[in-house]
Amino acid sequence: MQSAQQSSPFLKLSLLCISLTLAACQKEDPQQSVKPENKIELIQQDLVTIEQGNAISKTSFTGTIRAVNQSSIQAQVTATATNVNAEVGQRVSKGQVLVHLNNQDNAARLAQSQANLASTQAQANQAKLMMERKQRLLNQGFISKVEFEQSRVDYQAQMENVRAQQANVDIARKANQDGTIYSPIQGVITKRDVEPGQTVAAGQTLFEIVNPDQLEIQAKLPSDQQAALKIGQKIEYNIQGNSNLLTAQISRISPIADQASRQIEFFAAPNETITSLSIGAFVEGHILGTDNISGQKIPLDTIQSLKDQPYVWVIRQNKIAKVPVQILNQSYSNNTAIVQGLQNSDLISRIKFNDSDVKQDVSISQN
Incomplete structure (x- = not known):
């Protein structure tokens, strides 16, 4: 019993030494596990x-290709198409007949107005002869001056009627002539909305024509970049679907900005030949500055x-x-x-x- 009590202090001392040794080992282990960070390696x-x-x-911009000369042709009268002489894709010359419209009412009005004109002209001629006869009688002293003046007034009234009837004839002839529609420009038919036998209304679009021989770029630029817009300024651009870099020069600039979009419209003339298939194509480019x-x-x-x-x-x-x-x-x-x-x-x-x-x-x- 006494020897066991004596050995107890030694046992406690041994356990304390072991604990201190383990604690020291635990502190040294993290230091041994730390490694320097790897650098990212690159080559030249x-x-x-x-x-x-x-x-x-x-200065960047976007726009489209358009024809300089193009026209949308509408019917001026309500009538029935009898002959249509143009097809989509057909090249037409200025003044060529595109369609005949038949309107019997306009023809009848023209005939009636011409008959009224002839009748009024005859009455004016009769009034003129009467005035000339009374002029001779006045000179011979057979009638009073008042009677002669009355004949002169009648003649002037008849001449006014003649002019009024002539105006009616001109109006009726214009309406009758509107039944024949001519091409206002030289170009190619791009749209046709009339067929033989079809009744068209006044104001209805019948044809659209463009001249593919002269194309231009139509684009807009924000008003805060207006300093880049000058007549003759050079442009580099690409047409949608064509990777070639093309050039142009600004030819016209709108004098005012659009009130809704605050953008200024401008036009540019291409330096290279562009095919008609590019009409309406999207354009992306730059206006080249001088600085x-x-x-x-x-x-x-x-x-x-x-x-x-x-x-x-x-x-x-x-x-x-x-x-x-x-x-x-x-x-x-x-x-x-x-x-x-x-x-x-x-x-x-x-x-x-x-x-x-x-x-x-x-x-x-x-x-």
Whole structure:
């Protein structure tokens, strides 16, 4: 019993030493498990150095291709089409007959007005003879001057009736002639809305004609960019479905802005020949300015979110950075852009990173 009590302090001391040893081991283990973070490795081909560059200022616009000369032909009278002499796609000359409209009422009115004119003209001739006869009698002293003046007044009244009837004849003839419709311009029929035997109403569109020999660009620009609009200003543009870069010159500018859209309409004459199939096609282009833009020249395809808050990934002081840029000029044909917002020592990364990679260390390999 006494020996057991003596050994108890030694047992407690041993247990305390073991506990301290284990605690020391537990503190050392985390230090042994810590490893240095790995750097993101890039090669020289992943990076692009910044160059100083110049470009011509450009103002973007959208529009369509239209014919300079085009016409929409409406019926002037209500009548029945007897002959239709034009088809869609057919080229017609100015003054060519397109359709005959038959309206018997207009023909009857013309005949009636012509008969009334003839009757009134005969009465005027009779009044003239009477006035001349009384002039001779007045000169011979057989009648009074008052009687002669009365005959002269009757003759003038008959002449006014003649002029009134002549106006009725002109109106009836015009209505009758409106039954024959001619082409007002030289061009190609693009729309036909009348068939033989069809009754058309006054004001109804029968044909649409365009002259494909002369086309132009019709576009609009916001009024706050009106400084870019000048007669003779050069334009670069693409037609929808055609990858070729074409050129034109501004030929006309609307003197006022549209009150609803606050945009200014302008027209441009193409320098290259455009086929008639492009009429109505969508156009996208730039108005070339006269001022040069200076900035930092980088590859266009390295810019992220090109149309909405553009930015680039750069290596700045051996760390990854996400830098917003202002695009001053861009060219898809040679994959270049002139921007502002970078430091000349930045290296543009062709590799796309994530936001979590920002400030991550980078190592650049020569191979």
